[in-house]
Amino acid sequence: MTDVGESPGSASRHLVILPTGEDVAKYVARLLADAIRVQPAVCLGLATGGSMVPVYRRLVGLIRSKRLDTSFVTTFNLDEYVGLPGHHPQSYHAYMRQHLFEPGGFSASRTHIPDGMAEDLPAACEAYDADIRQAGGIELQLLGLGPNGHIGFNEPGTAAEALTHVVDLTQETRRANARFFRTGDTPVPHRAITMGLGTIMEARRIVVVVTGRAKAAILAHVLTGEPSSRYPATILRRHGHVLWCVDRSAASNLPPLEAHCTPSPP
Numbered sequence: 356m357t358d359v360g361e362s363p364g365s366a367s368r369h370l371v372i373l374p375t376g377e378d379v380a381k382y383v384a385r386l387l388a389d390a391i392r393v394q395p396a397v398c399l400g401l402a403t404g405g406s407m408v409p410v411y412r413r414l415v416g417l418i419r420s421k422r423l424d425t426s427f428v429t430t431f432n433l434d435e436y437v438g439l440p441g442h443h444p445q446s447y448h449a450y451m452r453q454h455l456f457e458p459g460g461f462s463a464s465r466t467h468i469p470d471g472m473a474e475d476l477p478a479a480c481e482a483y484d485a486d487i488r489q490a491g492g493i494e495l496q497l498l499g500l501g502p503n504g505h506i507g508f509n510e511p512g513t514a515a516e517a518l519t520h521v522v523d524l525t526q527e528t529r530r531a532n533a534r535f536f537r538t539g540d541t542p543v544p545h546r547a548i549t550m551g552l553g554t555i556m557e558a559r560r561i562v563v564v565v566t567g568r569a570k571a572a573i574l575a576h577v578l579t580g581e582p583s584s585r586y587p588a589t590i591l592r593r594h595g596h597v598l599w600c601v602d603r604s605a606a607s608n609l610p611p612l613e614a615h616c617t618p619s620p621p
């Protein structure tokens with residue numbers, strides 16, 4: 356484990372590089388399972404995307420093998436497409452039900468995902484932030500990293516203080532997510548609701564999962580390049596409690612870490 360804090364020595368911003376994506380999934384699933392075990396009514400912020408599928412598969416395995424009670428866990432997902440009903444197979448509602456909520460025994464009344472079908476989208480966004488506050492805030496937020504440096508669906512240029520809002524997805528993001536829309540006739544939606552960078556930064560702890568060689572360049576930029584709103588994930592370098600969990604492929608463009616970071620104990 357390596358400290359990647361802006362000020363070397365602040366032991367709360369860490370990078371852990373594991374051999375494979377499966378090792379990352381196992382590590383992060385254990386973190387999540389521990390958070391639930393220690394605090395059964397924990398409030399988790401959850402993400403979707405390909406990187407999270409093995410994380411949730413492992414987490415469901417741990418929930419079952421360790422008989423963890425998830426019925427008091429509250430969850431808030433990062434984002435949802437605008438215009439896809441919850442039963443649409445490519446909606447994040449369906450993804451979460453399939454990969455985690457149903458097999459993991461989560462209470463439907465405590466799981467929250469932005470409503471991309473709301474008639475009044477801005478009001479739905481405001482209500483989402485209010486619900487997070489009402490739940491006491493997010494204890495542990497899980498994040499993936501988009502190929503253009505987005506987190507949630509906060510595309511390049513998003514204001515640092517943005518709360519939950521409606522976004523126009525970039526062509527790059529729509530292209531990257533098109534692989535999930537191959538079957539069926541629905542094109543990748545043009546808009547989504549996402550927790551804002553401000554919402555995400557309010558989480559008390561953040562765990563970012565980055566796997567695969569395709570993320571190597573953007574990860575190197577986000578961790579070692581100039582922080583800027585062109586790369587929304589660089590805002591995480593201002594957060595005091597972030598753990599980057601990456602595999603060797605994703606880490607392959609990082610400069611020698613000793614030059615930038617101070618090793619610290621796990």
Ligand code: GLP
Nearest residue numbers: 403404405406499500501507508
């Ligand atoms: C989507 C999601 C993000 C996710 C990103 C990376 O755009 N909205 O929350 O982090 O994809 O996904 P993947 O893990 O599939 O690369």
